[in-house]
Amino acid sequence: MKKILNWMITAILIKRIFSCLVTLSVLTASAQVNDRSGVKDVNGVVDNTPDSIAKAMTARPVPGSSRKGSNPVLFLIGNSTMRTGTLGNGNNGQWGWGYYAHEYFDPTRITVENQALGGMSSRTFYNKLWAPIRDAIRPGDWVIISIGHNDNGPYDEGRARASIPGVGDDTLHVTIKETGEQETVYTYGGYMRKYINDVRQRGGNPILMSLTPRNAYDEKGRVVRKPHTQWLMQVAAEEGVPFVDLNEISAQKLDSYGPWKTDYHFFLDKIHTSRFGAMMNARSAAEGLMASHNPALNPLKAMMRNVQLPVYDLTRTEGKPVVFITGDSTVKNNDKDPDGMWGWGAVANTVFDETKIDIVNAAMAGRSCRSFLNEGRWERVYNSLKPGDFVLIQFGHNDISPIDKPKYRGAIATARDTCHVYRMEAAKEDLSKQNVIDQKLKSNTQVGSYEVVYSFGWYLKKFIQDVREKGATPILLSLTPRNEWSNGKIERRNDTYGKWYREVVEATGVEFVDVHNITADFLDKKCGKKEKAMKYFNHDHTHTSLLGAKTNAQSVAKGLRANGSELAKYLKGKKVKK
Numbered sequence: 001m002k003k004i005l006n007w008m009i010t011a012i013l014i015k016r017i018f019s020c021l022v023t024l025s026v027l028t029a030s031a032q033v034n035d036r037s038g039v040k041d042v043n044g045v046v047d048n049t050p051d052s053i054a055k056a057m058t059a060r061p062v063p064g065s066s067r068k069g070s071n072p073v074l075f076l077i078g079n080s081t082m083r084t085g086t087l088g089n090g091n092n093g094q095w096g097w098g099y100y101a102h103e104y105f106d107p108t109r110i111t112v113e114n115q116a117l118g119g120m121s122s123r124t125f126y127n128k129l130w131a132p133i134r135d136a137i138r139p140g141d142w143v144i145i146s147i148g149h150n151d152n153g154p155y156d157e158g159r160a161r162a163s164i165p166g167v168g169d170d171t172l173h174v175t176i177k178e179t180g181e182q183e184t185v186y187t188y189g190g191y192m193r194k195y196i197n198d199v200r201q202r203g204g205n206p207i208l209m210s211l212t213p214r215n216a217y218d219e220k221g222r223v224v225r226k227p228h229t230q231w232l233m234q235v236a237a238e239e240g241v242p243f244v245d246l247n248e249i250s251a252q253k254l255d256s257y258g259p260w261k262t263d264y265h266f267f268l269d270k271i272h273t274s275r276f277g278a279m280m281n282a283r284s285a286a287e288g289l290m291a292s293h294n295p296a297l298n299p300l301k302a303m304m305r306n307v308q309l310p311v312y313d314l315t316r317t318e319g320k321p322v323v324f325i326t327g328d329s330t331v332k333n334n335d336k337d338p339d340g341m342w343g344w345g346a347v348a349n350t351v352f353d354e355t356k357i358d359i360v361n362a363a364m365a366g367r368s369c370r371s372f373l374n375e376g377r378w379e380r381v382y383n384s385l386k387p388g389d390f391v392l393i394q395f396g397h398n399d400i401s402p403i404d405k406p407k408y409r410g411a412i413a414t415a416r417d418t419c420h421v422y423r424m425e426a427a428k429e430d431l432s433k434q435n436v437i438d439q440k441l442k443s444n445t446q447v448g449s450y451e452v453v454y455s456f457g458w459y460l461k462k463f464i465q466d467v468r469e470k471g472a473t474p475i476l477l478s479l480t481p482r483n484e485w486s487n488g489k490i491e492r493r494n495d496t497y498g499k500w501y502r503e504v505v506e507a508t509g510v511e512f513v514d515v516h517n518i519t520a521d522f523l524d525k526k527c528g529k530k531e532k533a534m535k536y537f538n539h540d541h542t543h544t545s546l547l548g549a550k551t552n553a554q555s556v557a558k559g560l561r562a563n564g565s566e567l568a569k570y571l572k573g574k575k576v577k578k
Contacts, residue, residue, distance in 0.1 A: 064136030066111035080118030090450040097281035104286035121150040121161035122191040139203030146209035210247035215270040244288035327394040329365035342549035351557040357570040368398040368409035369459030387471030396479030415457030415503035478516035483541040513559030
């Protein structure tokens with residue numbers, strides 16, 4: 001009996017050990033899968049798109065499917081810098097420039113297909129993805145080939161995507177270790193010639209374009225230029241095809257931005273771009289095409305649009321600066337009916353001497369820092385700036401709103417540099433009834449899209465840095481007070497917005513005018529309660545009457561004089577305080 005009992009105990013122990021071994025095996029296999037999803041490639045980045053090609057293929061358009069009638073198609077051939085991630089929808093905070101390329105082409109004359117896929121090299125793209133694209137090309141189509149970031153690493157194992165450096169006729173016969181597949185590997189230039197020959201055989205027009213720059217600097221402090229540029233230039237010259245140096249055009253911009261701004265043009269690593277970087281590269285590509293003197297590009301250039309930078313239409317007088325005023329409805333409102341709602345920017349001429357300075361009220365009702373930027377309004381200000389100009393930056397009333405719901409204007413409530421990827425949701429109300437987006441200006445936010453949203457302080461810092469980059473002077477203004485009272489004092493928001501403004505001032509050294517407290521001090525003394533202050537407001541507790549707008553304009557002037565501001569020289573009346 002004892003032997004039987006010992007045998008049963010042993011059997012139970014063996015079963016438990018076997019069960020543990022199986023569990024350990026499963027956990028190890030699972031860990032290996034998880035490890036694989038985080039494996040860094042030879043470039044030091046994680047990009048697993050090739051491991052999900054079946055899924056990625058559902059996100060890429062069927063080659064030629066965008067064609068409208070007999071119109072040509074512009075095919076984009078590239079890697080993750082052109083289409084980031086498996087789905088290319090920005091859900092990881094990264095964007096490829098191919099997502100924005102269509103904005104520079106007239107959709108009634110040509111369509112743009114982003115056929116790029118992350119993780120591809122010139123070699124793997126040609127071997128795995130090129131054939132259906134090649135077969136979809138019709139006479140008159142265009143093909144931009146900008147690929148090469150992944151043309152390094154092993155030739156015969158792993159992703160086996162390296163091409164031979166250079167443009168020669170060298171070849172290398174390899175056997176892929178994992179599959180036993182045999183392959184002839186060509187030089188980088190050799191693959192470019194293959195693309196060119198294939199496009200021409202189909203009656204299409206090939207264009208070689210250099211790679212996007214990385215967030216890396218050389219010993220002189222300049223963004224590193226890629227060696228592929230010289231190889232592409234040589235192949236383009238030998239084959240007689242147009243070449244656009246995207247690498248140089250974008251690198252020059254990054255050089256002028258400086259490290260802080262360059263950093264936010266990338267996301268998560270030093271290669272893949274944020275929305276800012278993707279939009280910059282898309283514009284650089286369009287600018288390069290339009291600036292080319294190669295006559296072969298003339299038919300394509302005739303189908304382009306929006307390449308010229310959006311600016312304010314103003315006539316400048318030599319030696320006379322411009323003050324741009326940015327903000328929301330407290331700065332720009334209906335500004336027509338004497339008994340209606342007014343923003344102080346509409347009456348800025350009551351305090352600024354227009355014989356000495358021009359005024360551009362760029363504010364827009366309902367906007368926050370984020371929506372002012374996303375709708376392209378800040379871009380117009382930025383592009384219009386000249387050295388010696390001034391920009392008054394005043395936001396806050398709409399900035400701490402819902403982040404992921406219409407009107408998609410909320411920012412993270414802090415002055416610290418922080419961000420998060422959000423998916424934009426729809427609201428219950430009918431969006432068509434909301435003044436969400438001015439259709440005349442582009443917006444980068446829509447239902448179902450992903451967006452990296454930053455903090456209130458970050459947006460302010462971006463505006464400040466942009467202004468300084470152009471040689472102009474930024475001046476930060478605190479938001480106007482609301483007609484809300486407690487214990488005989490008007491509401492102050494010094495523990496939120498006031499705190500964030502001051503933290504931005506401390507971090508940037510920007511000039512600051514505390515309109516919020518200057519006007520609040522005036523109303524406390526003048527009115528003492530909500531009922532008496534109502535004449536300074538209109539419609540609600542936030543929007544000002546004509547009198548209230550003029551009062552806020554006077555507060556701006558008072559703050560500028562107290563600062564001894566350079567802008568105070570252009571005020572009417574009193575001299576700058578010494």
